[in-house]
Amino acid sequence: xxxxxxxxxxxxxxxxxxxxxxxxxxxxxxxxxxxxxxxxxxxxxxxxxxxxxxxxxxxxxxxxxxxxxxxxxxxxxxxxxxxxxxxxxxxxxxxxxxxxxxxxxxxxxxxxxx
Amino acid sequence: xxxxxxxxxxxxxxxxxxxxxxxxxxxxxxxxxxxxxxxxxxxxxxxxxxxxxxxxxxxxxxxxxxxxxxxxxxxxxxxxxxxxxxxxxxxxxxxxxxxxxxxxxxxxx
Numbered sequence: 307x308x309x310x311x312x313x314x315x316x317x318x319x320x321x322x323x324x325x326x327x328x329x330x331x332x333x334x335x336x337x338x339x340x341x342x343x344x345x346x347x348x349x350x351x352x353x354x355x356x357x358x359x360x361x362x363x364x365x366x367x368x369x370x371x372x373x374x375x376x377x378x379x380x381x382x383x384x385x386x387x388x389x390x391x392x393x394x395x396x397x398x399x400x401x402x403x404x405x406x407x408x409x410x411x412x413x414x415x416x417x418x419x420x
Numbered sequence: 421x422x423x424x425x426x427x428x429x430x431x432x433x434x435x436x437x438x439x440x441x442x443x444x445x446x447x448x449x450x451x452x453x454x455x456x457x458x459x460x461x462x463x464x465x466x467x468x469x470x471x472x473x474x475x476x477x478x479x480x481x482x483x484x485x486x487x488x489x490x491x492x493x494x495x496x497x498x499x500x501x502x503x504x505x506x507x508x509x510x511x512x513x514x515x516x517x518x519x520x521x522x523x524x525x526x527x528x529x
Contacts, residue, residue, distance in 0.1 A: 310462075341519075346428070348507070349463075349519040396462060408453070409517065411462035 309333070310412035312397055318418045325384040327415050329397030337400040338380035339409065340364075340372060342393040349396065355380055387419045422446045424520035426508050431526045432498055440493045440506050440523045448513020454482050454493045455507040457522065463507055466493070495525075503527045 313328035329338065337356055341349040341364075351364030353372040361372050369391060373381045380399075384391055394416050398409040423445045432438040442452070451470035455463035469475055469484035469491060481494040493506055508520040 346521055348424075348521040349509075349517075351516070354516075408465040408468065411464070413462050414460075 310397060310399055310410050312395075312412040312415050314415050315413060316416050316418075318420065319384075319387050320420050321388060323387050323419075325387050325417065325419075327382040327384075327395055327397075327417070329380045329382070329399075329412055330378050331380075331399040331410070331412075332378065333399065333401070333410070334377065335399040335401050335410075336377070338374065339398040339400070340370075340380065340382045341396045341398065342366070343396055343414075344393050352382065387417075389419050391417065392419045393417060422510065422512060422518050424508055424510055424518060426506075426520045426523045428521070429524045429526065431528060432495075434498055434500060434527055434529050436498050437494065437496050438498060438525065440495075440508075440525065442491045442493075442508035442520055444489045444491075444508075444510050444520075446489070446510055446512060446518070449486060450511040450513065450515055452482075452484055452491050453509040453511065453517065454491075455509065457505045457507060459504070466506075498527050500527050500529070 310331045339354040340352045343349050350366050355361050355374045371383045394414050396414045397412040400409045401407045426442045454466040457463040467482035474483045479496045484491045505522040505524045507522045510518045
């Protein structure tokens, strides 16, 4: 079974803090994604990566950055957290073998910024 | 542009059948996914359709009509554990997923 893990299930941070969210997958997938999920808005893509050291902006990259130094690990960074970044953050991975392969999600991190 | 619409919430009775609709507008199409998401958990894959017609998988079936920009997820013999949100997602011309806001399904005894 594909396993995608995220470093924290719940996180509380203060405005202005630097926040790291880490995601690890164990299936040697090429593609990894970071989404945020807010009520009534669905999943919105923040950043994705097709390979190590490669990153692409999604639909809402402002206020975020990412790092992919190793194939299995994809980190999301909030340089200076703000209250409007309070959300559920979901990481996903997908094999690059077929464009229609399904995405496998981690359990999510519910971030609250005070 | 691209747009996906699905109802916000639906209610059904245990043992019954429910159909969750998804309509979309897109300039490029490479398939449509349905995912299930229980409260507080990650989405999990249910189905993928790229050709017109019905795909059956146990109690769940998914239908696609590309000419109408329409899909539905059919759940039969509803069980309480089917209470969840159901997410429709479109795979666009760049092979990126565009997500609907999800339909919260409430099952009553």
